[in-house]
Amino acid sequence: MYKNRFNISEHAEIQNKYVLFVENLKISFKDKNVLNGITMGLKQGETLAIVGANGAGKTVLMETILGIIPKQEGEIYLNLGNKTFEENLKEVGIQFQQSKFGKKTKVKHIFKEHLFLYKEKTTKEEVDEIIKIFDIEEFLNKKVNKLSGGQQQRINLALAIMHNPRIMILDEFITGLDVKSVRKIITYVNNLKLKNNASMIIISHQPEEVEALANRVIVLKDGVITQELTPEEIMQKYGNMALFIEENI
Secondary structure: OOOOOEEHHHOHHHHOOOOEEEEEEEEEEOOEEEEEEEEEEEOOOOEEEEEOOOOOOHHHHHHHHOOOOOOOEEEEEEOOOOOOHHHHHOOEEEEOOOOOOOOOOEHHHHHHHHHHHOOOOOOHHHHHHHHHHOOOHHHOOOEHHHOOHHHHHHHHHHHHHOOOOOEEEEEOOOOOOOHHHHHHHHHHHHHHHHHHOOEEEEEOOOHHHHHHHOOEEEEEEOOEEEEEEOHHHHHHHHOOHHHHHHHOO
């Protein structure tokens, strides 16, 4: 899967600036260009927001970085101190919108399995804290197929960050959450990033999420990056984040 991927340490110019770098990435499905020459980088400690309409290529970009979708053209580099791309990939946490576990599995068993899997990167106390802050305690004994969409979303996010990843990739992570949960979870995720000096990519349509977290925002349209702005530049050009997102999705 990772045959043509390289450790960033072989590329000094990129190594000195980025923890993740994507260079001229191209993906096509049935003769349709989904990603058309994407080049972008993620800096240490930075939060990068990616916005764009449905079908713009946002999720395909993230899944290609993770190796879920095979890379066709271009290169992907990770700079997280390990020797191989596969080892570096273990330092990345990804939150999907769709659950990847058995529908009849109990929530508490999912967390028990993940705690065992990541026992060298987290503690039971840290996991218990996430469960409490994300209000997962109330349905720990329930099966996944009995949960609401918002409850499953909280589980997906918790599992993505519970091992203290050095890069977090979060796809519409506050969608379906109530206002109270949104504030708590955004604050927790941001504090975790600061605590670990981690980097983060968020895919979002939510103005409050982008405004609260992003250091830099890129717009993806038809598989091409059309804009790259800081939140300050967005405010100067558009007046508010909501208008900027509305005009670019």
